[in-house]
Amino acid sequence: MSTYHPLTEREAIEISLTLKELFPEGAELTSREIGDGNLNLVFHISDPASGRSIIMKQALPYAKVVGESWPLTLDRARIESEALILEGELAPGLVPQVYHYDAELALTVMEDLSNHVIMRQGLMQNNRYPLFAEHISTFLAQTLFFTSDLGMNQQEKKLRARNFTNPELCKITEDLIFDDPYRDADTNSFDEAIRDEAAALWNDGALHLEVALLREKFLTHAQALLHGDLHTGSIFITPQSTKIIDPEFAYYGPMGFDIGAVIANLLLNYTSRDHWNSDAASAHDYRTYLLDSIRELWTKFELKFRTLWTEHGSDRIAKSAPGYIDLYLQRLLQDTIGFAGCKIVRRVVGLAHVADIDKISDSSQREHTQRLALSIGKSLIKLNRRAKSIDELISTVQTASAVKV
Numbered sequence: 363m364s365t366y367h368p369l370t371e372r373e374a375i376e377i378s379l380t381l382k383e384l385f386p387e388g389a390e391l392t393s394r395e396i397g398d399g400n401l402n403l404v405f406h407i408s409d410p411a412s413g414r415s416i417i418m419k420q421a422l423p424y425a426k427v428v429g430e431s432w433p434l435t436l437d438r439a440r441i442e443s444e445a446l447i448l449e450g451e452l453a454p455g456l457v458p459q460v461y462h463y464d465a466e467l468a469l470t471v472m473e474d475l476s477n478h479v480i481m482r483q484g485l486m487q488n489n490r491y492p493l494f495a496e497h498i499s500t501f502l503a504q505t506l507f508f509t510s511d512l513g514m515n516q517q518e519k520k521l522r523a524r525n526f527t528n529p530e531l532c533k534i535t536e537d538l539i540f541d542d543p544y545r546d547a548d549t550n551s552f553d554e555a556i557r558d559e560a561a562a563l564w565n566d567g568a569l570h571l572e573v574a575l576l577r578e579k580f581l582t583h584a585q586a587l588l589h590g591d592l593h594t595g596s597i598f599i600t601p602q603s604t605k606i607i608d609p610e611f612a613y614y615g616p617m618g619f620d621i622g623a624v625i626a627n628l629l630l631n632y633t634s635r636d637h638w639n640s641d642a643a644s645a646h647d648y649r650t651y652l653l654d655s656i657r658e659l660w661t662k663f664e665l666k667f668r669t670l671w672t673e674h675g676s677d678r679i680a681k682s683a684p685g686y687i688d689l690y691l692q693r694l695l696q697d698t699i700g701f702a703g704c705k706i707v708r709r710v711v712g713l714a715h716v717a718d719i720d721k722i723s724d725s726s727q728r729e730h731t732q733r734l735a736l737s738i739g740k741s742l743i744k745l746n747r748r749a750k751s752i753d754e755l756i757s758t759v760q761t762a763s764a765v766k767v
């Protein structure tokens with residue numbers, strides 16, 4: 363059993379029974395493979411008698427979405443389990459508890475969050491999450507600040523960065539987000555109806571300059587330990603609780619990449635509201651809710667980050683240099699806006715899309731939504747280096763929406 367191979371549902375049960383504290387002796391377990399992501403196997407194991415359950419996530423040696431032709435390191439399972447444990451220490455209650463990690467089988471056993479819903483689905487079902495901005499801003503401020511040179515010992519940070527070196531998963535991002543959408547790449551995937559939009563992306567030199575600068579930051583700016591793939595499919599949620607999962611793309615990179623990922627995915631949902639709401643008024647209302655959430659997320663993040671800087675800053679000159687904190691946060695906002703734009707564009711023309719848009723059955727409504735998403739994405743990328751406040755992001759989104767509607 364211990365040599366690596368993809369597990370069957372039966373084998374997942376057998377392993378679970380060896381993990382003594384998880385289930386009562388002699389439990390009759392059930393097992394179901396429920397993975398719906400692009401990369402891994404996920405088993406839901408439960409004991410109907412005691413009501414206990416766990417999740418067993420196993421990395422496959424290739425990218426599931428493409429197949430065995432795209433080999434992928436199993437070390438990502440180690441990165442994911444170590445990142446979850448660290449995030450749990452820095453942001454208690456905001457990630458699933460890790461019960462067990464097996465390096466040989468590349469699997470992580472963790473808390474079952476089935477009493478939550480994946481946020482992307484929740485948004486598609488018109489739910490609202492009044493505590494989301496509060497929770498996600500805490501997660502972002504705590505994990506980004508305390509893994510950066512601002513909030514931890516700088517020599518230990520370098521060693522930690524070495525431990526989270528994640529070249530294969532970074533390459534996926536470097537290609538799928540920061541290169542392929544801007545050329546006629548084989549990996550791209552888009553509806554034929556928007557070929558003109560794709561061609562426009564391939565030929566927009568001003569856009570390419572901004573993407574090249576953002577790509578350079580992703581490649582070189584080891585600012586903090588990122589989650590690395592913080593979309594709404596990596597967030598489990600209820601109105602009371604938020605849990606971040608799936609940090610297998612974790613690495614030391616620019617903070618704005620994580621914040622931008624969350625914002626991008628709220629905006630992707632924003633573009634699709636005419637489909638998910640039953641009438642124009644409720645769609646408008648929901649769009650307002652999403653923009654308010656984005657504003658609240660950034661505002662709360664900034665406040666928390668400033669407080670951490672003042673109360674826990676470990677870098678003498680960073681703390682005392684006049685104006686540094688303001689400049690730092692301004693540049694972080696600019697990065698956030700630029701990365702948000704890149705993350706929107708990739709989900710419309712690149713390899714992996716989002717259900718918010720792809721599930722729109724009416725082709726002309728889907729086309730309209732895709733064009734709006736691209737317009738917003740490009741506008742944010744072009745705005746990034748000029749932005750001074752989160753309100754500029756909001757007004758850019760509103761302007762793009764008004765032009766496209």
Ligand SMILES: Nc1ncnc2c1ncn2[C@@H]1O[C@H](COP(=O)(O)OP(=O)(O)O)[C@@H](O)[C@H]1O
Nearest residue numbers: 398399400401402404417458473474475476608
């Ligand atoms: N801790 C968990 N509790 C309950 N379900 C989970 C948990 N982790 C993952 N899942 C389920 O498995 C799916 C895929 O998990 P994810 O970590 O996103 O895999 P991938 O890395 O392949 O994208 C999630 O969308 C969710 O339905």
Ligand SMILES: CSC[C@H]1O[C@H](OP(=O)(O)O)[C@H](O)[C@@H]1O
Nearest residue numbers: 399400401425427534538591714
């Ligand atoms: C070839 S991987 C494509 C895409 O999938 C990952 O998402 P997830 O693990 O949540 O399914 C990541 O966003 C990658 O860019």
